[in-house]
Amino acid sequence: MANFNITDPNSFLKEQMMETLRLVIDPELHVNIIDLGLVYGIEIDDHKKLVTVKMTLSSSYCPMGESIVSAVKNCLEGHYGGYVASVELVWEPVWCYDSISEEGKRLLGM
Amino acid sequence: MNSIKQNPGIFRIVVTHYVTAALCFLVLSVMMLFSLKAFTGHYFHPQILAITHMAALGWGTMIILGASYQLIPVVLETDLYSEKLAWISFGLFLPGLIALVYSFWTFVPGIHMQCGAVLLLVSFVLFTVNVYLTAKKKKQQTIQEDFIFSACLCLCFTAILGAALVFNFTIPIFGQGHLHFLKLHAHLGLVGWFLLMLIGVSSKLVPMFLVSSYQKTGLLTASYYLVVTALVLFLVDSYLFGLSFRTYLIFAAGAAGISCYLIFILKCLRSRLRKQIDLPMLNSFLSFIFLKVAVLTVPFIIYFHLKNNPATIRFSMIYGEFMLLGWVTALILGQTFKTLPFIVWVKHYEHLTGKFKTPMPADLFANNLLKAQTASFIIFCLTFMPGCYFMVVPLICTGVAALIITAGIYLCNVFIVLFHKTITYGKL
Numbered sequence: 001m002a003n004f005n006i007t008d009p010n011s012f013l014k015e016q017m018m019e020t021l022r023l024v025i026d027p028e029l030h031v032n033i034i035d036l037g038l039v040y041g042i043e044i045d046d047h048k049k050l051v052t053v054k055m056t057l058s059s060s061y062c063p064m065g066e067s068i069v070s071a072v073k074n075c076l077e078g079h080y081g082g083y084v085a086s087v088e089l090v091w092e093p094v095w096c097y098d099s100i101s102e103e104g105k106r107l108l109g110m
Numbered sequence: 111m112n113s114i115k116q117n118p119g120i121f122r123i124v125v126t127h128y129v130t131a132a133l134c135f136l137v138l139s140v141m142m143l144f145s146l147k148a149f150t151g152h153y154f155h156p157q158i159l160a161i162t163h164m165a166a167l168g169w170g171t172m173i174i175l176g177a178s179y180q181l182i183p184v185v186l187e188t189d190l191y192s193e194k195l196a197w198i199s200f201g202l203f204l205p206g207l208i209a210l211v212y213s214f215w216t217f218v219p220g221i222h223m224q225c226g227a228v229l230l231l232v233s234f235v236l237f238t239v240n241v242y243l244t245a246k247k248k249k250q251q252t253i254q255e256d257f258i259f260s261a262c263l264c265l266c267f268t269a270i271l272g273a274a275l276v277f278n279f280t281i282p283i284f285g286q287g288h289l290h291f292l293k294l295h296a297h298l299g300l301v302g303w304f305l306l307m308l309i310g311v312s313s314k315l316v317p318m319f320l321v322s323s324y325q326k327t328g329l330l331t332a333s334y335y336l337v338v339t340a341l342v343l344f345l346v347d348s349y350l351f352g353l354s355f356r357t358y359l360i361f362a363a364g365a366a367g368i369s370c371y372l373i374f375i376l377k378c379l380r381s382r383l384r385k386q387i388d389l390p391m392l393n394s395f396l397s398f399i400f401l402k403v404a405v406l407t408v409p410f411i412i413y414f415h416l417k418n419n420p421a422t423i424r425f426s427m428i429y430g431e432f433m434l435l436g437w438v439t440a441l442i443l444g445q446t447f448k449t450l451p452f453i454v455w456v457k458h459y460e461h462l463t464g465k466f467k468t469p470m471p472a473d474l475f476a477n478n479l480l481k482a483q484t485a486s487f488i489i490f491c492l493t494f495m496p497g498c499y500f501m502v503v504p505l506i507c508t509g510v511a512a513l514i515i516t517a518g519i520y521l522c523n524v525f526i527v528l529f530h531k532t533i534t535y536g537k538l
Contacts (some may be wrong), residue, residue, distance in 0.1 A: 028452075063318075096323065100383070108384055
């Protein structure tokens with residue numbers, strides 16, 4: 001999970017973007033990708049107006065992977081005009097149960 | 111990016127197979143309506159042969175091939191080798207199926223039946239080549255790949271033996287009786303093709319849809335070797351010596367293999383992340399019960415066969431019905447509404463997600479229709495199977511009527527998904 005770094009001038013914007021990404025819902029699980037723990041972090045390049053989302057998927061060849069990635073880009077570019085979003089899919093650390101937030105577990109009925 | 115892009119060409123192939131299979135399912139149920147009396151007799155009967163091939167090929171195999179073009183790239187984690195090969199395979203499959211089923215129904219074992227068998231054989235060989243070349247693109251080998259490729263080989267062998275049996279009607283090929291080879295042909299199809307393919311694909315999809323934390327493949331590996339060993343031993347032993355007490359041991363190995371698979375599914379179910387099980391998955395779990403029941407009938411078939419008791423024919427009928435109309439059908443009836451809505455949803459909404467509120471894949475089919483379909487299918491199973499065993503025609507008739515309703519509802523729901531119009535519920 002991303003940490004809030006008080007020395008980073010983009011920390012507040014990053015937190016805002018993380019909150020915005022709660023609008024992206026996993027089409028099969030019907031839970032947002034932040035509570036599922038799929039997003040590992042956000043990097044912002046202010047000069048190039050570029051946002052890079054480091055995230056994973058629940059399985060390495062998730063058939064909905066392309067849709068989730070597309071939703072992440074659409075969501076950030078739609079809410080933060082002027083920024084271009086890209087997604088970097090990573091498989092380390094491997095996504096697991098423990099990545100899900102308490103709210104995510106509640107939504108999944110766990 | 112390690113994920114699959116939805117390809118419009120693949121979408122057309124998959125949808126064509128799904129629609130054709132849904133129509134075949136309806137035709138199959140109507141064919142059964144015109145053959146009620148035949149279900150009380152021997153399985154080597156023209157109408158039963160036509161119905162069996164419509165169920166196994168037009169319904170089961172057609173939808174498995176269609177789903178394979180979408181799912182094999184997911185399971186094998188690489189793109190499909192050739193769309194053109196897939197279309198050619200379909201182009202040979204459909205006329206082959208019509209020719210074969212029609213000539214079984216009228217029982218004219220001439221040129222039409224032979225052409226049908228050859229067309230089907232070529233179609234399955236092309237499908238297998240496509241799967242092999244798809245799998246070859248990938249370096250890492252998984253147990254699912256072994257299941258799928260072995261299943262494809264068995265499909266080809268089933269078709270080769272089937273074609274030989276068709277030619278045997280007019281040109282004597284086999285010294286031994288037709289029924290002797292029919293048994294081998296049926297098991298190559300049921301165990302070699304359907305069982306291996308469905309275990310291979312479902313062992314990847316069930317954990318994916320349940321979001322299960324169970325990742326171990328030991329049970330699947332054991333299942334693969336036990337089922338394949340049992341199948342090979344059965345084919346060799348029963349070809350050379352017919353059924354004997356050894357058949358019980360071979361059956362035990364196969365049953366142990368199926369049990370390993372069912373334990374794997376149970377472990378996935380227990381470790382699932384998503385607690386609520388939806389109706390399509392419930393249908394799929396119902397299918398596993400049918401598979402278990404079908405397996406339990408096998409010792410009775412062997413026992414009565416060895417005693418020369420005609421009850422073996424009733425148990426053989428029940429076995430085939432539980433495998434094709436119970437297990438395979440229930441799995442398809444459920445998984446269609448897991449896979450098809452996703453395929454259609456991606457086409458309609460992938461570019462809109464994150465911008466607008468959109469329906470979810472599960473919103474694309476009519477849930478009430480799926481409930482009605484499940485209810486009528488359960489009525490079919492509760493009436494048709496006992497009706498066939500006890501040879502009670504009114505029960506068989508009730509069951510077939512319920513199956514026609516099931517097929518009609520299923521077809522409607524498939525069209526509801528396919529003719530879905532893009533809708534959004536405002537900006538995010």
